[in-house]
Amino acid sequence: MFISSERCxxxxxxxxxxxxxxxxxxxxxxxxxxxxxxxxxxxxxxxxYKKTVGKYIKDRRYDFDKTHLDDEAYKAAVEDAYAELMTEMSGGLLSTLFNKKLRMSESEFIQSKVGHIKDQFYKIQSTEIFLAEVELNEHLYAEWQHKLKEDEEEREERKEKLVERIEKAEEKQRLAQEKEDEKQRKLDEEREVKEAEEERWRAKPFKL
Structure with a gap:
């Protein structure tokens, strides 16, 4: 998976x-x-979305692309319903006419027997998918927390390096200034000595 806000x-x-x-x-x-x-x-x-969340679905019978028609319990219930229908219809014409169950169409009869199993399948599937989403969410949340911590540590490291570079630059500038000041001090001293020497040898007027 790509743990990034810029990529799928x-x-x-x-x-x-x-x-x-x-x-x-x-x-x-x-x-x-x-x-x-x-x-x-x-x-x-x-x-x-389906590919990623699907990896966390525990019971593969309830994967995204599964329907009630794939469910073994539903298939068995349909077979039982047809068997019951055949039994109800085997009682003879008179019995069939007065049988309230047979007033329904074949599809209605079957649906009355298996409809709740179909509903139960999709209810369980929805729950399984939700639990898979929650597990993925917990995993991603942990990854994002870890990434945020790493990003914070990286920012602190960059900040420390920047402060270190600034301090080194300031120290370098300070040393250069001290060197320049020392050079100027020596020049001033040499100039003062030279001026004193010239003053010493300068001819002075005699008083008469």
Whole structure:
């Protein structure tokens, strides 16, 4: 994964969406700009979101692309419903006419027997996906905290190096100034000695 606010968490693309269509997954904790659960991390597409979150789904029976038609419990319930329907229809014409269950169409009868299993499948799937999102969120949060700490340490290190360079530059300037001052002091001393010597040998007028 790419732990960066500038790249897609899954594929590393720098193209961030602005109108991501999440209608197929209304419960997804995904904003239109790809932001995932309010973190700096984002996804560039639904496929990248599914690919990453899917890794954290514990029970693969409830993966994103699974439907109730893939569920073994649902399949078994459908078979049982058809078997029950056949039993109800085997009672003869008179019995069939007065059987309230057979007043429904075949599809209605089957749905009445397996509808709750279908609903239960999607309820569990939604829960599994949410738990996967939470686990990914916890992982990303920890990574971001670590990254923030590293960034802070890096900033402090750069600050210390900058202060050190400034101090070295100031020390260098101070030493150069001291050297220049010493040079000027010697020149002044030499000039004073020379002026004194010239004054000593300068001819003085005699008083009569």
């Amino acid at each position: 968490l899954a594929c590393g693309s720098r193209r961030r969406p602005t109108d991501l269509d999440t209608s197929a997954y209304p419960d997804a904790n995904l904003a239109a700009d790809g932001t995932f659960m309010g973190l700096p991390s984002w996804f560039c597409s639904i496929d990248c």
